[in-house]
Amino acid sequence: LRQPAGADPFRFKDSPLFSFINSLSPIEPLKSAYSGNGLQAYHQSLNVTSVSSIFTSPHHNAHKESKLSKSSFADYTENELCMEDGTDKNKSPTSSTAVRLFACTSTITRESHTMITCSVNEGIVDPPKGPNDFPQPGRFDSGSPDHNTAPCHGVSVRSDLKQDKCPKLETVQTTNNTVEKRKCLFSSDMQLQDGCQPAKENNEVMGCEWEDLVSVTSGELLAFDSSMDQHHTGVQLAVNNAESCGYLLSKLAGGADISDRTHPATSSQAYYHEMVVGEDKTENGQLFPEDKKTILSEEIQDNINEENACIPLGCKVETQQRGVRRRCLVFEAAGYSHRTVQKESVGDLSFSTCKGKSSAQNHRNPGKTPSPHVFRGIGLHLNALALTSKDKMACQDPLATALVPSLKTEQDVHGNLLSAGGNFVHSGSGLLDLQMDNDDCSVGGFLGNDHNSSQSSSPPKKRRKSDNGDDDSCKRCSCKKSKCLKLYCECFAAGVYCSEPCSCQGCLNKPIHEEIVLSTRKQIEFRNPLAFAPKVIRMSEAGQETQEDPKNTPASARHKRGCNCKKSSCLKKYCECYQGGVGCSNNCRCETCKNTFGTRDVAVSAENEEMKQEGDQTESCEKEKENDQQKANVHSEDHKLVELVVPITPPLDVSSSLLKQPNFSNAKPPRPCKARSGSSSRSSKASETVQSRKISKVGDSVFIEEMPDILREPSSPGIVKTCSPNGKRVSPPHNALSISPNRKGGRKLILKSIPSFPSLAGDTNGGSAICSSDSATALALGPS
DNA sequence: GAGTTTGAAACT
DNA sequence: CAGTTTCAAACTC
Known part of the structure; x- marks a missing residue:
């Protein structure tokens, strides 16, 4: 040669x-x-x-x-x-x-x-x-x-x-x-x-x-x-x-x-x-x-x-x-x-x-160095992603947090600050974000703990997360039978490809097999639109951190599904909520919940109250608004779980999904609390409507930001104004989408509706995260 | 590092 | 939709 x-x-x-x-x-x-x-x-x-x-x-x-x-x-x-x-x-x-x-x-x-x-x-x-x-x-x-x-x-x-x-x-x-x-x-x-x-x-x-x-x-x-x-x-x-x-x-x-x-x-x-x-x-x-x-x-x-x-x-x-x-x-x-x-x-x-x-x-x-590179490994769970701060998936969060800080720094340096953060979110850089987050996440740890730090702010802390984080940061998956094409695989679940740190066998979650990965992903998403959504999303601070939109906010964090813990009492990482640093919510079906971030009971009760309020108001917009606010409050306070709804799903598509998370990343650490709004939806079926609203609210905020303008507006007409906690109200998707109880049928619709995160589809698109063709189209078409 | 526990994901 | 199985992480030793 x-x-x-x-x-x-x-x-x-x-x-x-x-x-x-x-x-x-x-x-x-x-x-x-x-x-x-x-x-x-x-x-x-x-x-x-x-x-x-x-x-x-x-x-x-x-x-x-x-x-x-x-x-x-x-x-x-x-x-x-x-x-x-x-x-x-x-x-x-x-x-x-x-x-x-x-x-x-x-x-x-x-x-x-x-x-x-x-x-x-x-x-x-x-x-x-x-x-x-x-x-x-x-x-x-x-x-x-x-x-x-x-x-x-x-x-x-x-x-x-x-x-x-x-x-x-x-x-x-x-x-x-x-x-x-x-x-x-x-x-x-x-x-x-x-x-x-x-x-x-x-x-x-x-x-x-x-x-x-x-x-x-x-x-x-x-x-x-x-x-x-x-x-x-x-x-x-x-x-x-x-x-x-x-x-x-x-x-x-x-x-x-x-x-x-x-x-x-x-x-x-x-x-x-x-x-x-x-x-x-x-x-x-x-x-x-x-x-x-x-x-x-x-x-x-x-x-x-x-x-x-x-x-x-x-x-x-x-x-x-x-x-x-x-x-x-x-x-x-x-x-x-x-x-x-x-x-x-x-x-x-x-x-x-x-x-x-x-x-x-x-x-x-x-010194600057990026900091801590902690590794963010990936590994983190979706939750982490969701958390934004979460560790896992995303590292996103961590990253986000990290990013945030970093951003800030940069901004400081450059002058643009948060906006960047906002951008992130919007930009749809999703993938990157996610990944980033993942890194961070991995690094940091998931748990709320990390988030806090991360979110909080100080830039420096961000990377530390990783430090904080478990060693896991470097960790990655070790799948043997799933080929890293199932949600079992943390990498796959987080929307990232497996890399060196992974000790997986027969891994197909690699760029080389991009098509397979995407197709698999789509299948999973089809089955469960929220499958790739971060389990927990943290909003809280995110918005603040981001500064751009306080409203954005994502709310704190949301527990997508809620855990089903029986023996761990929600005190171990087995518990997604705990792992995500979020308190259990109504959505959870856990037994003997002792989640230090917030027990399910509390959350439930809180939600119920909210629900009630909401329920009463449900129809009137004003009421809704109030509820939203309340909810928002609750959310933020409690878990800060936000139901991001669809958007959450970050999917491999990196592009789309990831983006959102970043914002979340900002999210604060979960509070102990009560219940999370988003999740709440489930809990009270009765209040579903309300919940949906809430969700929508939350989601809206998110959506709004992320959603393409087109989608937003069009959809909105019919939509009720929901008041996002932040104040934003996006209506769009919800209806159709209705965030509604995630688990139940509504999801798919919702997801589809969710424009912003194009998950996989986005891949192909590659470019704009936001407009994932699929979701976007769906929204556009259907909204309503 | 191996084995066990755990709960989510996947399957039926 | 509920129950069961599979899976891999979390945990323990």
Whole structure:
């Protein structure tokens, strides 16, 4: 495979090698690459590994691998790869580039979709590391935990190289379809990370890391690519991606991101378009002024050169930017971007800010690092997701929380604050958000506890959650028979792809099997529209945190279904309510409920009272309003459970579903309390109407935000004004949708109606979370 | 780390 | 819709 060192770089494209590489399926671990010869080894390594293997321990592995990769990588890359630019041969970077290109091509070949999802997931995941991690850069490079990252890097690198040094290569890449671009985006993002990180690290952390990073980059890139190709994936990577995303976001945040935030709804879509269309230009332009870019690149290069001396920094820098945007697009689409940004901001404000500045500076702010990377693993349960803060799924929450803080920070930095948060929500970045959340969640823990922290606010706390969180943060599923295609699988349930941390067997919940995953998901959703809805949603603070809409609010949190605990007394994680940090509600059928967050009895009684009130008022709008308020209060107070209703469902679609959660994430920690409004609906059938209203209320708030305007308005006419706790009233969906008792038949309708979260369907759509075609259409059509 | 417990998800 | 089975997480040792 290797090409002779002397080979003409230009030919590289045409060279059999190139094609071969493309064709190769990644399989081997980096090691092989190591020992192995140049390209093959690389390919193998790339393919191989399961991303997980490579990235597995982001930290450790990464470093090790990175190092290895470096040496090995650099060596042969240089020798062999360099061919790309004859001139550059000497430069290791070039060589690396070539390699990367290969990888990229392969990756590109595959669909970008996965990437998105992946990104989301990853985003969520975050690098598990402590706040110290700062090394994210390193992480990424090193193989950050997340696969994606690595791959991305590779890709990104390519792009960079292409741009700067490897025109030819670029052409090739450009040739690739948008899809490729997308992938590239990832890569680019990665690169950004790489580039930035490296520089940062160099400055701040240590040259060593840098080196590692660089090396990693080169090496990992390949690996990533392979992984990417194979899995598409990203997903898995999600975790890794998360980090990368963070970087990207941060960067973006600095530039485009912020703007995006500002325009939540559009942002995601717009982003997406940009990505697809001509991201590069816009991205670059937006993010960094050329001058800055050049500077950055130069600086970076310098840094790199010093340490690694291999990578063409200039290129990287640019690519990074691109990557960032792209990713952002992707993520933003998911909503994730925001978070990432936030995270980054938090951790790496430098990025965003840095844009202009040298990466080095950014790096220097290690502390920033994203924080805690705790890992957010995924793992969390849906509940977590729901919680927003929840840990699990989403990490969302955690992320959200984390994000929030981060956002804030960023905002502070940039000036946009919460809006971003709002955007998130709206943006539909859902996926991203979710993922993000997941990360956070995982990190943090689910329970209300975490949320609190998370939600609360302080940015810093966010990531800690993870810390707080159980170790689980890193945990993921360990499915054996479900193939990770059932709700048993936490990853699947959370709407994220399985990644390294997972110890699952026969896993089909990977980007590679995207179709299967989506189809399965749809089936499950069809059966139970709320299946992917967060079990618990926390609103509470979310709104406040978000600030944007206090109303949004999601209410606190809602327990989608309620638990059915018998022996755990709702005092153990077996209890979804407890796990979600929410008190049990009327919806619960638990026995001997002792939920420290609020017992069912209390909730029930509270609800009953409310119900009664509501019941009386049911008809009159005013009454409704009152009820809503009351309910809202109750909700917030109690569990803060909100019935998000459909919207909740985040599904893999990352895009849509995730988005919402973020908001929730903000949600406060659950209070002990009483019953949760949402759930209440169930409890009192009699009051169903009322409940439905309530729900609608809550849901409305949510919906409103998320729902496409179109849907909203149209539907509304008939709808009763419901007063959302916040004040908003959305009526739309409900009726048709009627949130009504979740469990019962109504759900499906509701779900469908629920526009905002396109769950899976959204996937295809990819872009706007909000308008998931399915739900949206349903709403539009039916509302009524 | 293996085995048990638990309750949700899936199935009938 | 209720009951049963399956499953994987949570928990215990």
